[in-house]
Amino acid sequence: MTGPDPRPAALDLLVLGSGVAGLSAAVRAAGVHGMRVGVLTKGELTQTTTRWAQGGVAAVLGEDPDSTDLHLADTLAAGAGLCDTDAVRVLVDEGPGRVNELIALGAMFDRDEEGRLQLAREGGHSLPRVVHAGGAATGVEIERALVEAVHATAAALHEHAFAAELLVEAGRCRGVVAYDRDGRRHEVRAEHVLLATGGAGQLFAVTTNPLEATGDGVAMALRAGVAVADVEFVQFHPTALHHPRMPRPLLSEALRGHGALLRDVHGERFVDELAPRDEVSRAMTRRMLALGVDHCLLDATGLEAFDQRFPTIAAALAEVGLDPAADWLPIAPAAHYLCGGIVTDLDGSSSLPGLWAAGEVACSGVHGANRLASNSLLEGMVFAFRVVERIERGDAGPSATGAMRAVLAGDVGPHAIGGRRAADWSPPPSWERPIPVPVDDSPASDPADAVSRARARLQRAMTAGAGVLRSATSLDETSEVVEAAASDLVGPTRTVTAWEARNLVDVARAVVVAARTRTESRGAHTRGDFPGRDPDLRARIVLDAAG
Ligand code: SIN
Secondary structure, eight states: OOSOOSSOOOEEEEEEOOSHHHHHHHHIIIIITOOOEEEEOSSOTTOSGGGGOOSOEEOOOSSSSOOHHHHHHHHHHHTTTOOOHHHHHHHHHHHHHHHHHHHHHTOOOOBOTTSOBOOBOOTTOSSOOEEOSTTTOHHHHHHHHHHHHHHHHOSEEEOSOEEEEEEEETTEEEEEEEEOTTOOEEEEEEEEEEEOOOOOGGGSSSBSSOTTOSOHHHHHHHHTTOOEEOTTOEEEEEEEEOSSOSSOOBOOHHHHHTTOEEEOTTSOOOSOTTSOHHHHHHHHHHHHHHHTOSOEEEEOTTOTTHHHHSHHHHHHHHHTTOOTTTOOEEEEEEEEEEOOEEEOOTTOBOSSTTEEEOGGGEEOSSSTTSOOTTOHHHHHHHHHHHHHHHHHHOOOOOOSOGGGHHHHTSOOTTTSOOEEEOTTOOOOOOTTSOOOOOSOOOTTOOHHHHHHHHHHHHHHHHHHHBSSSBOHHHHHHHHHHHHHHHHHTOSOOOSHHHHHHHHHHHHHHHHHHHHHHOOSOBTTBOBTTBOSOOGGGOSEEEESTTO
16 A cells, blocks of 8 residues: 555545455446446455355356256255345346356356366255366466456555554445555545455464454444344354364365265264255264364265366375375364354445445345355355445445345344344444553563464464354353453554454454354354254344444
């Protein structure tokens, strides 16, 4: 990010984040509608969770007996009663068009010898419908195509700029406060701001997400009192390689789609390999607890041509000395995806006029309590497109559609999903207030060390108490550690790592409050003390300024 522009022409659209959602919006807004678009990201443009996506994009593109109705039914079943059916309908109907546009932009998906798209099957899908690239390197290819396109169209690219707070004036989002590499403060103004900052896997000690996944967009929204929901639904991917490397190398669900088997450490099978992710992760965690071990095994020895079909996974395994043709691979669940986030309507509008959200940062209602495999890249493309079209048509603020019904319409009756405000929630304080006195300002203390210790402490506590299995006791214990980590972070350190750690604290607080409020087990949220599903809790837990 360079210094302040002497003639700061306001942008039409400022996009925060450079993954599939952010760049899809930027390319459409600038390339198709000629909007003046800026993209702002805390790292380099290519440093995003999208790059790490393996399996692919679920969309009805083949000539097989699949139909969008089946895709809809599979998504609703995985979401455990909390998907917004209208939002899922939009996702499955509009998804194929968005994938075809990506292909037209130059993204190369894997094809068979006749040139037809290869379709893989993954957990929770009743048929093969997942398109992929480079075997299991789909995210890299999508990011490559979008980065090329955005370079050709966007008016301003701000890399290494950390967005800290939303600029809110007269009840409307007008831009963000961002800091450049030298810690200088800038106000980046725009008519519309799209948060596409991804998820928060770094809340946990064991995750498949890159270091950058620190919940920055959700945290900014929480501090501004913008409605956030469903954050208790943190999806754990069952087949992360059990290895000290962090982020954990992912062994794509496509392996199970191709016939890989799950076994316990005694070699016994114990779960349907193609069940939705929450079921598989829960079954694995229970099996590991029963056997007193920290991993299970993935048996991919029966897969033909592993190296050709999954070259990037084969390479990752070779690096750690594993041969999928001969070895059963050690695996354990790892935090993978935040199903909830900033509540949006069917066009990506948040509860704050002028602020939009798309992709993992958003709660559009398509994932409910547990996301169906390979629906995430699709969601990013579909809802980013809708944000841009809505802005182009004229902005009317949020409507009571999609997940936004839970905020604007409250109790909406037995069919649509209403909202409940979490009783013990109030928005965390803005960083724009005077910086508090540091807890430990002795010359001997190293602020960078304090920050990384606090982050690691929070991550361990979240994994232990707010992970795959939770209870009131474990959540209370986690909350205490999160508050201790928060007080370790009070201080004047204006560094990206300190801001990220503070964002993790704000999001961790939200996850814990929502998980405490949801006194039932549903989808990716499992309470040992409330093992059943409670029909009265078929509602979104909403965290906002009205809480
Ligand atoms: C995977 O390849 O297993 C991950 C895909 C996803 O998260 O949907």
